[in-house]
Amino acid sequence: MFDEILAHKNSIIHELDPRTRIISSLILSFAAALSDKFLILGIYFLISLALIYMASIDFFYIIKRLKPVFLFLLMIWIILPLTFQDKMFLKIPFFSFSKFLTLSIPGLELCAKITLKSITIVLIFVSLVATMTFASIGNGLHKLFVSDKMVFLILMTYRYISVIEHEYKKLLRAAKFRGFKPRTNLHSYRTYAYIAGMLFVRASNRAKRVYQAMVCRGFNGKFYTLDTFDSSKLSLIFIFIIFAITFFLVLIEAWI
Amino acid sequence: MNKPIIELENISFSYPDSNIKILDKLNFKVFKNDKIGIIAPNGSGKTTLFYTIMGLCKPFSGNIKILGKLVKTEKDFSFVRSKIGLMFQDADDQLFSPTVLDDVAFGPLNLGYSNIDACDIAKKILYDLGLEEFENSITHRLSGGQKRLVAFASVLAMKPSILLLDEPTAGLDTNAKEKIEKILMNLDISYIVISHEFNFINKITNKTVSMENGKIFKDDEVHIHQHEHIHKLGKLPHKHV
Ligand SMILES: Nc1ncnc2c1ncn2[C@@H]1O[C@H](COP(=O)(O)OP(=O)(O)OP(=O)(O)O)[C@@H](O)[C@H]1O
Ligand SMILES: [Mg+2]
Numbered sequence: 411m412f413d414e415i416l417a418h419k420n421s422i423i424h425e426l427d428p429r430t431r432i433i434s435s436l437i438l439s440f441a442a443a444l445s446d447k448f449l450i451l452g453i454y455f456l457i458s459l460a461l462i463y464m465a466s467i468d469f470f471y472i473i474k475r476l477k478p479v480f481l482f483l484l485m486i487w488i489i490l491p492l493t494f495q496d497k498m499f500l501k502i503p504f505f506s507f508s509k510f511l512t513l514s515i516p517g518l519e520l521c522a523k524i525t526l527k528s529i530t531i532v533l534i535f536v537s538l539v540a541t542m543t544f545a546s547i548g549n550g551l552h553k554l555f556v557s558d559k560m561v562f563l564i565l566m567t568y569r570y571i572s573v574i575e576h577e578y579k580k581l582l583r584a585a586k587f588r589g590f591k592p593r594t595n596l597h598s599y600r601t602y603a604y605i606a607g608m609l610f611v612r613a614s615n616r617a618k619r620v621y622q623a624m625v626c627r628g629f630n631g632k633f634y635t636l637d638t639f640d641s642s643k644l645s646l647i648f649i650f651i652i653f654a655i656t657f658f659l660v661l662i663e664a665w666i
Numbered sequence: 667m668n669k670p671i672i673e674l675e676n677i678s679f680s681y682p683d684s685n686i687k688i689l690d691k692l693n694f695k696v697f698k699n700d701k702i703g704i705i706a707p708n709g710s711g712k713t714t715l716f717y718t719i720m721g722l723c724k725p726f727s728g729n730i731k732i733l734g735k736l737v738k739t740e741k742d743f744s745f746v747r748s749k750i751g752l753m754f755q756d757a758d759d760q761l762f763s764p765t766v767l768d769d770v771a772f773g774p775l776n777l778g779y780s781n782i783d784a785c786d787i788a789k790k791i792l793y794d795l796g797l798e799e800f801e802n803s804i805t806h807r808l809s810g811g812q813k814r815l816v817a818f819a820s821v822l823a824m825k826p827s828i829l830l831l832d833e834p835t836a837g838l839d840t841n842a843k844e845k846i847e848k849i850l851m852n853l854d855i856s857y858i859v860i861s862h863e864f865n866f867i868n869k870i871t872n873k874t875v876s877m878e879n880g881k882i883f884k885d886d887e888v889h890i891h892q893h894e895h896i897h898k899l900g901k902l903p904h905k906h907v
Contacts, residue, residue, distance in 0.1 A: 417764075418802070543764055576806065619759040622722045626752045627824060628776030630744065634784075 416467060416536070417543040422644070423465035428542055428550025430645040434652040435538040439531040441656045450663045451526045457655065458533035465537040472536065479532055483525050490524075491517035544568045548633045558631050565633060573620070574613045581605045581612075669734055671828060671856060672696035672719060677728035678880075679718055688714045689725065690880030696828070701850075702858045703867035706877035712860045713755055715877070716830045720752050733827075748777060751826030755833050755860075757813040761805040766792070766816050769805055773824040791819045795845060811838050818846060829857035835866055 417424075423431070442454040462472060491513045539547065548565045552558070585601060592598050672695070679689040688711040696702060704712050717723040719730065721743030730737050732746045754760045763769035770788035779787065792798050795815055800808065808816065818834060835843045843866065850857065850870045861867050867874060876883045 543768075545763070545768065572806070616759065619754070619756070620762050622717075623752075623754055623760045624762065624772075625744075626720055626722070626747050627773040627820065628744075628748055629772075630776065632776075634772075634775035634781075 416465070416541045417546070419466060419541070421464060421466040421541075423461065423537060423541055425644060426538075426648055427642060427645040428546045429553050430649045431538040431542065432547070432550050432554065434649055435534050437652060437656055438534050441660060442527055442530045442534070445527075445659070445663055446523070447663055447666065448523070448526075449666075450659055451523060451530070453659060455526055455530045455533075458530045458537065461537035462533055465541050467537065467541075472533070475536060476529065476532060479528055483521075483528065486524055487521050490521050493517065545633055552633070561633065562631055570613065570617050570620075573616055574609065577612045577616065578605075578609055581608055668697050670695040670697050670731070671700075671733055673729075673731040674719070675729040675731075677718060677725045677730070679714065679723055679725040687880050689718065691728070692881055694875075694882045696856060696858065698856060699854075700856045700858075700873060701871045702856075703871035703874040704858060704860045704877065705862065705864070705867060705874060706860075710877040711880060712877055713832055715882075716752055716832055716858075716860070719746075719830065720750065721746060748824070749826060750828045750830060751821040751824045752830045753817055753821045753832055753834055755836075757810070757817040758806075760817040760820060761808075761813060764804060765801070766797070766803050766805055766808070767801045769816065770820045770823050773820060777824065787823055787825075788819075791823050794849065795819050811842055814838060815842060815845075822849075827855055829853070829855060831857060831859045831861075833860050833862070835861060835863060 438454065438457065442451065442458075445451055445454065462469070542550070544565055548561045551564070552561045582605065585605065590598075590601055592602075674692055674694040677689050677692045677694075678687055680687050692715070694715075704715075706712055714723055718725055719732075721730075721737065721740070733749065735742070735745075737743055737746055761769050763772055767785070767788055770792060771784040774784035774787045775781070789798070789801070792801060795818065797812075797815055797819060800812065800816065805813070805816065814834070814837060818831075821829065821831075834846055838846070847866065847870055850859075859867065859871060873884075
């Protein structure tokens with residue numbers, strides 16, 4: 411994420427204006443989240459796959475990126491089917507034959523829906539939003555009338571998270587190169603406490619100086635970006651198609 | 667009469683929670699075409715002096731005049747910052763954009779140049795410094811020396827009328843150092859350079875000063891002294907002029 415790997419590629423999606431991408435991703439993910447029919451959800455899922463394909467993102471990469479989502483879903487699959495008390499689907503003997511674990515049909519359905527929805531939404535955001543540099547996202551939000559302060563906050567949070575990560579690695583390296591091996595003793599705990607403390611001090615000092623350096627180069631709270639998005643026609647067509655599809659799907663869902 | 671472009675009068679400054687005066691009633695004048703080198707020990711307040719000129723450290727007494735104008739408020743200093751370029755001692759502080767080109771273009775964009783112009787300015791400067799191959803490199807993955815050169819480029823891109831360079835050559839190889847020397851010698855703007863390298867300072871400046879006890883000392887008062895040479899009767903007391 412910190413390296414914005416996906417942002418430096420060429421595809422139709424990458425040529426779209428940041429505003430178009432932010433709005434489209436919001437519309438699609440809201441529609442997908444609110445939809446309740448498997449057929450419609452399936453279509454949204456296909457759309458998200460198409461978007462990934464259009465952004466020319468590697469599928470293996472996506473699977474890797476989805477790991478935390480899968481973990482979350484696994485938890486849901488373990489908990490939900492067992493906690494619904496409706497329509498038994500299957501009884502599993504548990505410990506002794508007098509007690510049973512029951513899987514319920516509505517529980518399984520709900521799980522499947524949540525799975526489909528969350529993967530769809532993540533794919534939509536990866537294909538449309540993660541393919542922008544942070545500066546472009548800021549730029550897009552700014553053009554969508556999100557206030558300067560908010561945009562600044564988002565951009566700086568992003569920037570300083572990577573600074574803190576960097577400082578943490580440096581400190582840990584410094585400790586390791588002088589023979590530090592984590593063990594369960596007071597020395598190790600104290601070292602970790604020092605590293606944590608130093609991390610805060612260093613990160614805040616560094617953040618202050620980065621800000622000073624920005625101010626010295628004429629920064630006044632507004633971000634500009636070099637990324638140019640000139641194919642505004644393409645953006646218009648894209649957003650129109652997204653609108654049309656979503657509208658159509660919502661109608662169908664209301665109808666069936 | 668030639669008016670100073672930077673004038674510090676009786677500046678006193680200490681960091682919060684400390685009563686050591688890092689700058690103590692300091693007076694300093696920089697004139698047009700001055701190319702000043704500052705050679706002073708570690709911790710003598712050189713970086714602090716630069717920060718004070720840029721308005722990053724607010725002195726508790728004294729006046730700062732830049733290009734003849736008294737500067738006090740944050741708004742005054744934003745004018746100063748568009749005229750004076752400061753290259754930080756730690757290049758890591760200066761580079762925050764994802765790519766090198768983005769970072770070098772950051773200043774020009776802030777000054778109101780269009781995307782295309784800012785991009786052109788950035789590319790030209792990267793080319794002059796022989797960095798064109800790094801245009802799309804990710805800034806935090808550059809080597810220390812490369813970062814320093816990019817930081818130098820990002821300051822030059824602002825087209826400042828005065829340059830403040832905080833140890834620009836630390837950690838650079840001879841080649842990169844010569845590049846910076848050449849660029850500085852071809853610039854017709856005033857600059858102040860902090861460095862611990864006598865040869866470098868000798869080549870590119872026409873005045874040297876030093877700092878001690880929070881004050882600036884001129885050439886003739888400077889008593890830091892470093893050179894190696896051989897000559898006849900070198901053991902006997904002698905004078906260098
Ligand atoms: N943020 C700070 N808070 C408190 N004291 C500071 C701070 N920064 C610097 N100092 C102190 O101010 C003094 C001058 O620091 P400064 O960075 O200006 O020195 P310098 O001349 O640039 O040294 P160097 O050659 O090592 O870069 C030092 O003694 C230092 O301990
Ligand atoms: Mg310093």
